[in-house]
Amino acid sequence: PFAGQGRTLADDAAPAANAAAASAAASGTEWPLAGQTQPEVDTSLPTTEVQLRLAGGGTRRFRLNLTNSILDLRVLVEAELMETGAAFRPYQLLSGFPPRPLPADDTTLEQANLTNAAVSQRWL
Numbered sequence: 751p752f753a754g755q756g757r758t759l760a761d762d763a764a765p766a767a768n769a770a771a772a773s774a775a776a777s778g779t780e781w782p783l784a785g786q787t788q789p790e791v792d793t794s795l796p797t798t799e800v801q802l803r804l805a806g807g808g809t810r811r812f813r814l815n816l817t818n819s820i821l822d823l824r825v826l827v828e829a830e831l832m833e834t835g836a837a838f839r840p841y842q843l844l845s846g847f848p849p850r851p852l853p854a855d856d857t858t859l860e861q862a863n864l865t866n867a868a869v870s871q872r873w874l
Contacts, residue, residue, distance in 0.1 A: 780838040781828040788829060789822040791815055798859060802827060803870045806836060814859060821855035823864075827871060840874040 791797060795815045800823060802810045812826050820843075827843065843852045845867050852869070853862050 781832040783821075783825045784828040784832040786825050788825055789814060789818050798865045798867075800859070800864055800866075801868045802830070803868060804830070804834070805841065805871050805873050806834065808834075816858065816860035816865065818859055819855060820852050820857050820859070820862060823852075823859070823869070824855065831871075842872050842874055844870045844872060 791813055792815055795817060797813055797815055800812050800814060802812065804810070810830055812823070814822060814826075824843070827841075831841075844850060845852060845862075845864060849870060852864075859865070
């Protein structure tokens with residue numbers, strides 16, 4: 751019979767994620783982007799709708815201009831995570847098939863091909 755200790759595949763990553771979350775909580779940086787001003791949509795410019803799939807379940811839709819940046823999307827994501835009561839921890843935003851991480855924060859939604867796209871949030 752098996753006599754070893756039970757482990758899951760995520761066990762190796764858990765200490766690092768917990769340490770990062772504890773460090774962020776101790777330094778008062780919980781969801782640092784959530785406190786920033788949320789992007790305004792200019793209806794005179796082209797707009798798009800981005801569907802966000804949260805790691806904890808549920809979806810949200812955000813209407814943004816194509817000229818808004820990935821950083822603007824992250825501001826909305828972190829505000830949503832804070833609103834749901836999720837504790838700070840590192841995450842990644844993915845899109846496409848196969849899912850790939852989103853490009854740099856200064857990239858526009860149009861440059862990132864996020865026109866009417868679905869974006870998934872994944873915990874690291």
